[in-house]
Amino acid sequence: MTSFRFPLQKVLDWRGTQLELEEARFKQQLMAVADLDRARAELEATGIKAENQVRGWSSLAGGDLAALGSFRLDVKQKESEIARRRVTCQKSLETQQGVMLEARRGCRLLERLKDRRLAEWTSARDHELEELASESFLAKWGT
Numbered sequence: 001m002t003s004f005r006f007p008l009q010k011v012l013d014w015r016g017t018q019l020e021l022e023e024a025r026f027k028q029q030l031m032a033v034a035d036l037d038r039a040r041a042e043l044e045a046t047g048i049k050a051e052n053q054v055r056g057w058s059s060l061a062g063g064d065l066a067a068l069g070s071f072r073l074d075v076k077q078k079e080s081e082i083a084r085r086r087v088t089c090q091k092s093l094e095t096q097q098g099v100m101l102e103a104r105r106g107c108r109l110l111e112r113l114k115d116r117r118l119a120e121w122t123s124a125r126d127h128e129l130e131e132l133a134s135e136s137f138l139a140k141w142g143t
Contacts (some may be wrong), residue, residue: 015107015110016107019100019103019104022100022103025099025100026099029089029093030093032089032092032093036086039082040079040086044079046075047071047075050071054068
């Protein structure tokens with residue numbers, strides 16, 4: 001009997017490569033969201049630190065308060081920009097997750113088909129070996 005050969009092996013390999021690529025893209029998107037979260041947290045910490053420093057000063061001038069107000073506005077504007085970018089990035093992440101899951105389904109489907117075909121081939125091979133053994137036994141017994 002011939003050895004097992006899955007006729008769709010090249011397709012399975014291609015789907016596996018496609019799955020790896022989509023998983024890598026998903027991880028990149030996930031890292032982009034995490035980077036934006038980290039940037040927002042750093043910006044927030046910077047704003048809190050600056051405000052606490054100014055509050056700790058013993059004498060405050062009007063210019064200091066004006067500068068702090070401008071700084072707060074700048075921080076809020078940057079936080080809004082980061083939030084906007086995060087929403088866009090999150091949508092891309094969700095889209096990429098769908099693409100990755102679809103690639104995973106396609107790959108798993110072919111893997112299950114391969115397993116089923118291998119089980120069928122193994123069963124047929126075992127049956128053929130059983131028949132050969134029976135014929136061999138009968139041939140020996142008959143002589």
